[in-house]
Amino acid sequence: MTEASFIIVAIDGGAASGKSSTSRALSARFNLLHVDTGSFYRTMTAELLRVGVSADDADGIGQAAAALPLDTAIEGRRASMCINGRIVPDAEIRTSEVNANVSIFAAVPELRRALLDYQRNLAAVAREHGFPGLVMEGRDIGSVIFPDADFRFFLHADPAERARRRAAEGQTDSIAERDRLDTSRKTAPLACPEGATDIDSTFMTLEEVVERISGDLATRLSPVS
Incomplete structure (x- = not known):
């Protein structure tokens, strides 16, 4: 694989x-x-809540986030964030408490700055592990993390349909409130x-x-399956 053949795909929504x-x-x-x-952001939210950092304490969030030792574990084709060498399981990051707080924490500029370089470095991680490219999903991938990505897509759907999808997954999530927080943050x-x-x-x-x-x-790229 040559550097020229490596691609970055950004999927926001x-x-x-449907981005995941x-x-x-x-x-x-x-x-x-x-x-x-x-x-x-769910992992960071769960960890910050665990250590008692308040969502309205921007300085505290920034300091706590910057102090956390972050690493990456590759499982198959998935990159997982590690904190202190531990992958925080889905059961801990998809609770109703995290659902209610993740957009609030994610709106804090200090937390987004703390994760910026970590996220961008995952392109290098993908190359090191021999992948021909990286597909990164989020809410600011094509605008902030990789604005020069080879491919940038934005997925959206009617709020009622998205609420139906969440319910089908057995998750409780306020789509309208998440949208309001995600679209209005500075x-x-x-x-x-x-x-x-x-x-x-x-x-x-x-x-x-x-x-x-x-x-x-x-x-x-040629598909493998």
Whole structure:
């Protein structure tokens, strides 16, 4: 694999827009390292709540986040954040308490700055592990983390449809409130990056979304499955 052949795919969107399922499918099809940055903010939220840092203490959040020893574990094609050498399990980062607080913590500029270099460095991690590319999902990937990504997509869907998807997953999540917090924050608000491909997934199946994006990626990489 040459440097020129390595690709970065940015997939942004709000809660339950389909970005995680789409990213996982693209990761499998093109053997890309999959990075779910939403899980990073959930992990940090769970840890900060555990040590008693308040969501309205921006300085405290920044200091606590900067002091945490972060590393990355690669499991198959998935990159997981480690804190003190430990992967925080999904059961701890997808609780109702984390759901209620993650967008609040994620809106704090000090936390976003603390994670910026860590997220960008995952491209180097993907290269080191021999992946031909990286697919990173989140809310500011194509606008802040990798504004020069080879491919940038923004997924969105009707709020009612996204709420239905969340319920089908057995999760309790306030889609409207998450949207309000994500789109109104001053630092890296959720929005379709200029020049990104905007995809409305409301009436599309997961397979249709994956096929739409795969057509673009196939101009640079050959699928493995």
